[in-house]
Amino acid sequence: MKITAVDAFALRVPSPTSQAYWGSQAWASTAFVIAALGMFISTTGGPVLAFVGICFAAIGFKAASSLFWPIPQSYLDARISAAVIALINSIGNLGGFVAPATLGFLEEHTGSIERGLYGLTFVSLMAAVAIFFARTARAPVSPARRP
Numbered sequence: 001m002k003i004t005a006v007d008a009f010a011l012r013v014p015s016p017t018s019q020a021y022w023g024s025q026a027w028a029s030t031a032f033v034i035a036a037l038g039m040f041i042s043t044t045g046g047p048v049l050a051f052v053g054i055c056f057a058a059i060g061f062k063a064a065s066s067l068f069w070p071i072p073q074s075y076l077d078a079r080i081s082a083a084v085i086a087l088i089n090s091i092g093n094l095g096g097f098v099a100p101a102t103l104g105f106l107e108e109h110t111g112s113i114e115r116g117l118y119g120l121t122f123v124s125l126m127a128a129v130a131i132f133f134a135r136t137a138r139a140p141v142s143p144a145r146r147p
Helices: 005-012 014-018 024-041 047-068 070-075 081-110 114-133
Strands: none
Touching (some): 024 047, 024 114, 047 070, 047 114
């Protein structure tokens, strides 16, 4: 299996350092912001700048995927963590259909791919905000009442 420079940087650098500095949520949000900036940059210039922007978007998305999965595992109860992670994965797999379909819809109706890339930029920024402000502390467990 080939490992490209983007994969090596995006998957191997942020993940080990995320727990030591500020936690996974801040790093995952930063990765989504980098991805959003890359998508936005890809719409503003010529082909070389578009290529550089898409590379930064790939770095952001790859890093965000490796930083996201420790977040639910760190605060979910062991009894329900498998079911919740399966639900997250199922909803995430819908993105494999919805994102290209939305991009194609926006390109067809606006005549330009830029609107679709702006939409991906917006969704990436929303994901960054949602991950950053998500509650990750465990809820206090009340003592069980004994009869």
